[in-house]
Amino acid sequence: MTILPAHPVDVLLxxxxxxxxxxxxxxxxxxxxxxxxxPSGKLEHGEHAITAIVREAGEEIGVRLSPSEPQLVTTVHHRNASGLARVGLAFAVAFDQSRHGEPVNAEPHKCAKIAWFPADMLPTNTYPYTAACVRAFRDRAPFVLSGWS
Incomplete structure (x- = not known):
């Protein structure tokens, strides 16, 4: 019997x-x-990636994105320490407070706080999946593997 892969698809902002x-x-x-x-989340059933990233931006950080703004900058195939894999579509948006509104912690039950960090100096406790997305974005790498030997 063949086991089919079940890789969730994430969108990351x-x-x-x-x-x-x-x-x-x-x-x-x-x-x-x-x-x-x-800020990130999984695609919901029947949802496309742009709708998902716009939805997640609003749900997690209260930012209003136009569907024309998110630009796909990299795809990350990540495997966590327990061996579960996922595919992440990372989208970049240049923040403009007049268009987007001020980011807020819109999910305090899941998030302690939000903060801006230099892209080249992430905190040491940055989740590896996020670190891989940021590295790929900075290196302009269209695809990276993270957590695979």
Whole structure:
């Protein structure tokens, strides 16, 4: 019997402000708590990637994105320490407060706080999946593997 892969598809937002990125500190989820990550989430049934990244931006950080703004900058095939794999589509948007509104921690039950960090100096407790997305974005790499030997 052949086992078919089941890789969730994530959308991750690289919201940039000059040379900084917005990150969220996970808390209370039981997954990667205490680590910084990009605003992100999984595709929902019947949803396309642009709708998903626009939805996640609003749900997680209260930012209003136009569907024409997110630009796909990299794809990351990530495998976590327990061997579960996922595919991440990372989209970049240059932050403009007049268009997007001020980012807020819109999910305090899942997130301790949000903060801007220099893209080349991420916190040491940045989740590896996020770090891989940021590295690929900075290196302009269209595809990277993360967590694979």
């Amino acid at each position: 690289l919201l940039t402000r000059a040379d900084h990125l917005l990150l969220a500190l996970r808390e209370g989820t039981g997954y990667a708590d205490g680590q910084w990550n990009l």
